[in-house]
Amino acid sequence: MDQLLEVLRDMKPGTLIDENSQLIEGGILDSLDVMNLSVELNDEFDIEITPLDILPENFATPTTIYNMIKKLQEED
Amino acid sequence: MSYTSFLYLFGFLGGMLLCYFITPKRFRWVILLLGSYLFYIAASKNWVVIFILVTTLSIYLGALWIEKINDIFKKLKGTLSRQEKKELKEKLIFQKKIVVVILLIINLGLLVVLKYYNFFAGGLNSALFNHLSMSLPVLKFVLPMGISFYTLQAIGYFIDVYRGKYKAEKHLGKIALFLIYFPTIVQGPITRYDQIGKQLYEGHAFNYLNFTHGSQLILWGLFKKIVIADRANMFVNHIFQDYAQYSGIVVMTGILFYTIQLYTEFSGAVDICRGSSQMFGIELPKNFNQPFLSKDINEFWQRWHITLGLWLKEYVFFSVSLSKPFKKFNTFVKKFGNDYLSKLLPATTALFFVWICNGLWHGASIKYVGYGMYYYVIMLCGMYFEPIFKKIISVLRINIESKWFKTFQVIRTIVLVNIGMLIFRADSLQSAFQMLKSCFVPSQLPLNMIPTLGIDIHDFVIIIIGAAVVYGIGLIKEKGISIRESISSMKLPLRWTIYIAAILVVVIFGAYGKGYDAVSFIYATF
Numbered sequence: 001m002d003q004l005l006e007v008l009r010d011m012k013p014g015t016l017i018d019e020n021s022q023l024i025e026g027g028i029l030d031s032l033d034v035m036n037l038s039v040e041l042n043d044e045f046d047i048e049i050t051p052l053d054i055l056p057e058n059f060a061t062p063t064t065i066y067n068m069i070k071k072l073q074e075e076d
Numbered sequence: 077m078s079y080t081s082f083l084y085l086f087g088f089l090g091g092m093l094l095c096y097f098i099t100p101k102r103f104r105w106v107i108l109l110l111g112s113y114l115f116y117i118a119a120s121k122n123w124v125v126i127f128i129l130v131t132t133l134s135i136y137l138g139a140l141w142i143e144k145i146n147d148i149f150k151k152l153k154g155t156l157s158r159q160e161k162k163e164l165k166e167k168l169i170f171q172k173k174i175v176v177v178i179l180l181i182i183n184l185g186l187l188v189v190l191k192y193y194n195f196f197a198g199g200l201n202s203a204l205f206n207h208l209s210m211s212l213p214v215l216k217f218v219l220p221m222g223i224s225f226y227t228l229q230a231i232g233y234f235i236d237v238y239r240g241k242y243k244a245e246k247h248l249g250k251i252a253l254f255l256i257y258f259p260t261i262v263q264g265p266i267t268r269y270d271q272i273g274k275q276l277y278e279g280h281a282f283n284y285l286n287f288t289h290g291s292q293l294i295l296w297g298l299f300k301k302i303v304i305a306d307r308a309n310m311f312v313n314h315i316f317q318d319y320a321q322y323s324g325i326v327v328m329t330g331i332l333f334y335t336i337q338l339y340t341e342f343s344g345a346v347d348i349c350r351g352s353s354q355m356f357g358i359e360l361p362k363n364f365n366q367p368f369l370s371k372d373i374n375e376f377w378q379r380w381h382i383t384l385g386l387w388l389k390e391y392v393f394f395s396v397s398l399s400k401p402f403k404k405f406n407t408f409v410k411k412f413g414n415d416y417l418s419k420l421l422p423a424t425t426a427l428f429f430v431w432i433c434n435g436l437w438h439g440a441s442i443k444y445v446g447y448g449m450y451y452y453v454i455m456l457c458g459m460y461f462e463p464i465f466k467k468i469i470s471v472l473r474i475n476i477e478s479k480w481f482k483t484f485q486v487i488r489t490i491v492l493v494n495i496g497m498l499i500f501r502a503d504s505l506q507s508a509f510q511m512l513k514s515c516f517v518p519s520q521l522p523l524n525m526i527p528t529l530g531i532d533i534h535d536f537v538i539i540i541i542g543a544a545v546v547y548g549i550g551l552i553k554e555k556g557i558s559i560r561e562s563i564s565s566m567k568l569p570l571r572w573t574i575y576i577a578a579i580l581v582v583v584i585f586g587a588y589g590k591g592y593d594a595v596s597f598i599y600a601t602f
Contacts, residue, residue, distance in 0.1 A: 011419055013463070030374065031389065032423040032459060035397050039406055039422040042398070051394035052239055 001066050007040055008062060019062050034059050041065070047072040077119045079262065079348045080301055085294070088115060089352055092258075096356055101279025108257065108276065108356070109249055115258040120221040127190075127220040128256055131183050135230045136251045138179040139237040139244035145172050146240060172238055179234050187227045190217045195440035222261040224437060228387050229255055233269045235391055242270050250277055259349040263342070265363040266383040272358065280357030289560050290354035295578050297347030302586035304542035305341035307535050308333045310587075314530030316501060319511050324519030326529070327511055335497045336543045339367070342381075366550040371485035373454045373492060384437070388430045397426035420459055427452055438500070446505045450496055538585055 001019060008017050015028055023029045029037065037059070038049045047069060058068045077084050092111045099107050117125055149168050153161055188196075197212035205211050233254070237244045245251050253276055260267055280286075315322060315330030322330070346363040353360045363382050370376035377385050396402060402425065409418045435448025468474075474481055495512065502508035526536050549559060563574055 014466070032374070032427070032455075035393065035426060036419055036422045039397055039403065040419060042403060043407060049398060050239065051390065051398060052241060054394060 001062065003044065004041075004062055004066055004069070007037070007044055011037060011040065017062065019066075021061060023062070023065075024056050024060055029059060037065075041069065045069050045073065077115065079345060079352075080298060088118075089355070093355055097282045099279075101281070104279035105250070105253060105277045109253040112253065112256045112258040112261065116221065116256055116261060119262070121218065124218060124220045127186060127223065128226060130186065131226060131230050132248070132252045132255055134179060134182045135234050135255075136245070136248050138175055139234045139251075140246070141175050142172050142234065142237050143244035145175070146237075176234065176238055180231070183227055183230055187223055190219055190223065192436070192440045193217065222263070225264050225266055226255045226261065228266050228384075228437075229260075229268070232266075232387060232391055235395075236269065245269070245273070253277075257353075259353040259360065263345055263349075264383055265346055265349070265361050266387050267361060268387075271361060275358045283357055285564065286354050286357050288564060290351040292560050292563065292575075292578075293347045293351030293354065295351075295575075295582065297344040297349075297351060298582050298586075299542070299578070300340035300344030300347065300546060302582060304539055304546070305337045305344060306587040307531065307542075308337035308340070308539050310530040310535070311539070312337055312501070316503070316511075319502075319507060319514070322519070323514040323517035325521045326519055326525075327514050329521060331494050331498045331501075331511070331515075333539065334501045335494050336539065338497060338500075339364075340543070340546060366554050368490055368493075368547065369486060369550060369554055370489045371482060372458060372489060373451060374458060376489055376493060377451070384434070388433060392430050392433050393426045396429050397422040402426075423459065424456060427455060431455075443499065443502065443505050443508070446508075447496060447499045450499055454492060535587070542585075 005017060005019070008023075009015070011033065012028060017023075017028065021028060024034075034054060038054060041047065042049055049068075049072065053068060053072070058064055077088060079085075088111075092107070095111070096104050096107045113125070116128070145168050149165060152164060156164060194214055197214065201211045233251075236242060245254075250273070254267075254269055254273055255261075257267075257272075257276060312330055312334045315327060316334070319327060319330070343364040350360045350362075361383055365379040365382060367376050367380035370379055402422070405425075406418070406421055409421055431448035431452035432445065433448075434451070435444040435446070438444045438447065469476060498511055499505065499508045502511060523533060526533050531539075552559060563571060566574070
């Protein structure tokens with residue numbers, strides 16, 4: 001989770017982000033940010049996020065992103 | 077057969093509704109299929125139907141083939157080791173990619189040859205062949221009605237099956253209906269199979285509320301198209317054809333009226349289509365959501381031509397930025413480039429393809445490429461300069477939640493969109509630039525000058541009032557109030573007074589008959 005929070009904070013400097021921050025509803029991430037983040041996560045966690053994973057519920061909070069990463073790592 | 081014609085509204089649509097509801101429920105989709113082919117043939121040349129048949133058959137068979145490959149993996153994956161599973165997956169993905177490439181060559185190939193051949197041939201001639209004293213000939217192709225719309229739907233369908241989003245449809249007739257459904261075939265909205273497939277095939281019972289809501293939407297669409305757009309068209313044509321004669325406020329009014337024309341015409345047409353479909357109980361997706369209340373260009377494109385934007389996001393933006401070659405490229409840039417910029421690189425690259433596709437989808441000319449690139453540059457500026465904008469807002473202590481700041485943002489978006497519309501409507505990029513430049517030359521638009529600009533003073537006032545009504549209704553909708561539901565809940569005498577008044581407004585103020593030209597839908601030519 002710490003690694004993920006670091007990625008998010010690097011992407012949005014100056015924005016306070018914790019495990020339960022509302023990323024989409026809170027306006028921290030827009031659709032372009034989600035795309036940039038997905039590519040970054042693929043690289044950082046060696047996973048393969050597909051277009052079917054790009055859903056608002058998967059990117060709602062750092063916790064939901066973390067759960068998605070775990071799921072993709074297990075599937076691989 | 078135009079959506080605004082008596083033949084369509086009272087002949088075709090009325091006849092279809094009658095046939096649909098008297099047919100047993102399980103065969104109702106067949107009525108829609110037969111009616112849609114009849115509509116297509118009546119609205120275009122008979123033999124042109126062959127192109128949509130080729131698309132239908134190819135994606136039907138291709139999707140089944142992909143489905144078969146997906147099934148092999150599902151069947152075997154439980155019996156294999158991790159390594160074997162990985163190898164099999166890679167092998168099957170390769171096979172699926174071959175099928176996708178074949179389908180893209182057939183379907184995109186047809187679109188590219190028929191719509192873009194002359195554009196690319198011209199480019200190749202001037203860049204290469206003319207230097208070798210050769211040239212590719214200019215060919216005149218017939219562009220099948222709705223090809224830009226049904227091709228996108230077809231591609232979306234088989235890519236979804238490829239990605240495993242849903243299973244391939246086993247019935248050829250059902251795929252045929254999905255592609256040719258008459259309310260969407262001419263100018264969208266661009267639908268997705270998982271969005272309307274089931275709705276199309278289940279037989280809907282007659283529903284009075286759907287019927288009245290559909291009728292209201294059609295009437296609202298007719299108001300926007302016939303009362304506002306067709307009237308503004310005359311003024312716009314006059315200014316754009318003779319733009320060198322005018323400057324300042326006259327040109328600005330011409331540009332603003334074109335924006336009004338395009339919005340009221342395209343959204344009006346989609347309202348007629350969505351209203352027609354709703355009468356059968358089939359809900360089509362929204363294509364517009366008060367775009368002129370957007371605070372920035374990114375938001376504008378989430379509210380304007382929504383179904384095209386979603387298609388490009390789903391099948392171009394995602395495909396490019398999550399592709400393996402792009403992943404390698406991104407890793408390379410991260411290694412050697414600036415860390416902050418490399419984080420923005422995925423969207424920067426993918427957006428380029430999105431906006432090139434968006435521009436070229438609208439037409440085969442450099443002007444449309446310029447139109448796409450205009451929005452691409454604005455979006456990049458927004459993305460790259462975000463930290464600077466935030467800093468300025470903080471230094472100037474601007475309250476971004478204040479009403480005046482939001483109003484400023486909306487006006488800024490409207491100005492930027494109007495420049496985009498100028499590029500879209502002008503004959504060339506050069507004339508768009510000339511017109512934009514001439515906006516800064518002071519001039520006046522006295523009332524007695526209006527009759528010399530293609531319309532009389534009454535037309536001018538009707539356009540202004542009509543646009544204000546459309547904008548006002550948009551503001552009400554933005555507050556979450558459903559006008560159609562509000563009307564439905566009124567008492568019968570008041571409700572019918574509104575219906576009759578609305579019909580009379582369209583009949584009395586509609587721009588048709590002597591002195592007015594029937595105007596084809598702009599998006600029907602894309």
